[in-house]
Amino acid sequence: MVCRLYCISHEEGGYAIEVISVMELHCHMGHIVPMPAHKLIEDRLVTRITLDPELCKEHCDACIYMHMTC
Helix, strand or coil: CECCECCCCCCCCCCCCEEECHHHHHHHCCCCCHHHHHHHHHCCCCCCEEECCCCCCCCCHHHHHHHHHC
16 A cells, blocks of 8 residues: 555556546546546556546536435
């Protein structure tokens, strides 16, 4: 554990850099707020992912549904 984050290391070969949108990263990271998810990429705390600014979605249907049930 480094700075209260769990590090997952993979072998260097065979893993390509994935290009995803901020909202896809939001979903992959357990529906965290999109701006902090973007900051994880900027600060290089999450590697092997590149954010594509062209792929943007305004909202997350799962988060909207969750907020409606609260």
